[in-house]
Amino acid sequence: MLEKTDQVTEDIGQVMPNRRIYLKMKSLKEAQSIFFSAFNFTNFLKTEVISTTESLNRVTAKPIFARFSSPNFHCAAMDGYAVNAELTFGVTLDQPKELTIGKEVFAINTGYPLPDNTNAVIMIENVVEKEGKIEINKAVYPWQNVRKVGEDIVATELILPPNHRITPYDIGALLEGGIFEVEVKEKPKVIIIPTGNEVVPIEIAQDRGIEKGQVIESNSWMLSSLLNTTNAICEKWPVVPDEFRQLKTTIQKAVESDAHLVIILAGSSAGSKDYTVLALEELGEVLVHGVTIMPGKPTILAKVNNKPVIGNPGYPVSSVISFEQFVLPILSQMQGFVYEERPKLKVFLSCPVPSKLGIEEFLRVKLGQVGKNIVATPMPRTAGSITTLTKAHGIIRIPAQREGIEEDEQVEAELLVPQAEIFNTIVIIGSHDLTIDLLTSELKKIDPFLNISSSNVGSLSGLMAIKKGRAHLAGTHLFDPETGIYNLTYIDRYLPEIPVKVVNLVIRHQGLIVPKGNPKKIKSIEDLTRSDVLFVNRQRGAGTRILLDYKLKQLNINSSQIKGYDCEEISHMAVAVDVLSGRADVGLGIYAAAKALNLDFIPIAVEEYDLVVPETLWETKKIQTILQLINSHKFKQAVEKMGGYETSKTGMVKR
Structure with a gap:
């Protein structure tokens, strides 16, 4: 999706607000601090009760305590014969003993309840079976090869604390503890509003194709796919043309809905048709306009109707970088779990890379192992080339106070791969x-x-x-x-x-x-x-x-x-x-x-x-x-x- 170019003429009936430029850009850390601290996410999301079997990746709203112990009966941990351990005391290789099946010992399979008056299991491989009897040459002690009541879960004990993201293993533990319904935080709802006269929805492009000067509206689909990884419910609204009143009315409708976060695509820059910041100023408070990162500089962070609103840049790579730095962390805060940072590796650049002083750059790189070192090869640095993300293996951040990175200088690269959850x-x-x-x-x-x-x-x-x-x-x-x-x-x-x-x-x-x-x-x-x-x-x-x-x-x-x-x-x-x-x-x-x-x-x-x-x-x-x-x-x-x-x-x- 392209950023809009300046135009000096107005459409008929169009109100033309004054053009804005970036006067007070913030660093990434400053912008994040300002934006995240502007909201109290403690009870931002309501709660709902859902089936435990449907709770994967949902976030617990309160502590969950076991109703039942697991197991709730003494059971065999091995296949073999249940026995009262005292009957085996004194048995050795030199002094084996025969026990009568059905009277002194009882055939049992793993997981089956122990018969009355038994407290141990002799493993099947440690017996010699005879007609109606078994011979053993080794004693067992009480509760050997037995899963005792509550060995895994004890009734009334804490299974999960509040603000915990439920895993597949947690579901097993909840069900074993007798928890069949759980109270969780609702899924955050995000509204995405694409904007621009040049933007063509995919259904129209698929049917009619596109003309010169038009671009396919792809950013909302890309970002909604990213939202699917965050538990969020995404609602994509129709494309809004570059018309101030219509954009303002659409944003107002979005923030008055039940959505928890609103994202406006494009229109965030300083062109004559970039009306997003002006509409947000009239509707609420613009916290940040412009962040010293590349790609992603024309990001708008606002608060309207006590809801976070983000003006997301139109270039695809800028859109993704801004989304990852502001949308993903704020959705994590809403739900109450740690935002996953990417795993990192120490790497060496294959060539020196200059960078603009005062701008933090997200450099896309390919990675490969040479000897004992990981070598990073820079990708093209244009913000409009989405393939620099699809083909990249990692991202190197060049600090704003640096004018570049020297060859053979060891730096950290964030891997563009699924990462393990980070626990604080x-x-x-x-x-x-x-x-x-x-x-x-x-x-x-x-x-x-x-x-x-x-x-x-x-x-x-x-x-x-x-x-x-x-x-x-x-x-x-x-x-x-x-x-x-x-x-x-x-x-x-x-x-x-x-x-x-x-x-x-x-x-x-x-x-x-x-x-x-x-x-x-x-x-x-x-x-x-x-x-x-x-x-x-x-x-x-x-x-x-x-x-x-x-x-x-x-x-x-x-x-x-x-x-x-x-x-x-x-x-x-x-x-x-x-x-x-x-x-x-x-x-x-x-x-x-x-x-x-x-x-x-x-x-x-x-x-x-x-x-x-x-x-x-x-x-x-x-x-x-x-x-x-x-x-x-x-x-x-x-x-x-x-x-x-x-x-x-x-x-x-x-x-």
Whole structure:
């Protein structure tokens, strides 16, 4: 699509506003900052409820919690024979054992429920089948080759936070968790208005061809195809001729519609028939007219009826560059997910390339590997040649303050290929706590571009992750029996050369989690030594495990006296699920986990759960956003509502 040339005559009846030129062009970063900050996209889109099966790529409007556990029954993880593991104890190669099929063992396929009174599966390849019996030469332990209740998903746990773009894997998790409908943000609606006397719609060009001076209206189809990758609904309006009143009326109609974004194609330059900026000035506020980029300089950014309106340049390459720098990011902000930047490679130009000082240039290049280096060959630099994009392998940005790039100078090239999604992620490694899930959900509400990835590996492992530079934060609740202090002694011991900050997240109540009604009448740690009580423990290095060992030492109890002491889980919810499903009679964990699954709780200790942050990250936006959230009244209220927590020290910097 061509930009309009200047004309000195008017059509009959045409109102001729004064011609405008670029007086206050902005740099790309300035223009983006001005435009993006002019709108509050927090609740820009309404929400709707749709089928989970139709939710691919949609953005969640609120946190989604599981209705069901998955699996919701103990099932075989292997083909073989279900058995009560105790029947196999003592079996060795030298002392094999025969078991009766249908009485002592039961044939079972992967995924099938375990028969009553069985708790393990002997793999089919480890048996010798005889008439009515099998022979085994190796014992199995309880729950070996079994998928336990809630192994994948636990009822009530967070499946997806708000402002999360749903993936195919997410759909599987939602359905397994019993979520068949989801509330998502509506798709943003974009209206594209082509303009120009010379522009011919494709249906007319296809039927009649085009004459000299005419161009096929292709930009709207190109941009609408790009919009299809963003979840947006595109509505292409008929071509508007170069007539001021008609253009103004059409824009006004568009911004008064239910569209969330309006794009006007061409007419954005400074020619005598370029009326877009004039119409927008009368209808609303022109924020930017002219951006110091090439291609893409004649871009208009405006706000009309509290909606973003973009005057998109007419040259095809200019149209695409402007679209990618302003339309795609703003649609991402509306929906609340991170705008995907292209992957980059370090490259060397095959020849020197001069550039205009004061203009940021988007140089299209072809790429090829020569030895160990990637070499970039520049493509033609005209803004009207769409094939410089269709044939290019990448784009090199030449900064506005540079007059070009020297040959053999290494620079970055953006690849014109589908890129992996970019996650702005805060990594938390360490001890498990339910408030981390809450933090994840609440963080998405205040900053949809931040995400939390947590790994439950225990308090000590969290400190080691900080030491190795593998985490932003470590969750820890390590009690020092010699000083009576939580965490600080261990930090001094394991991180002596790494300056860190320590912030209290919560004070929480630890205790024994037992089934509703406490059928075995467990009252204290001493009851764990009873022969009729089966215990489930936390993994080595977990603060809860260290707390238990401390209590056992106080009571002069040897861990060998506790049945199930060596049976480990990596989270409080996993412990609670074991108790709920009958896999264990009791486990040590936090009150919130017991409450979530309607289990009983016997208090044992009150402890401090802290977050450890390297000082080098303390002033970063990610950490400061987390701290702002932790110190908020809303977060503290939500924590206390979970039960078993105190927030009197929440947000306090202990060091």
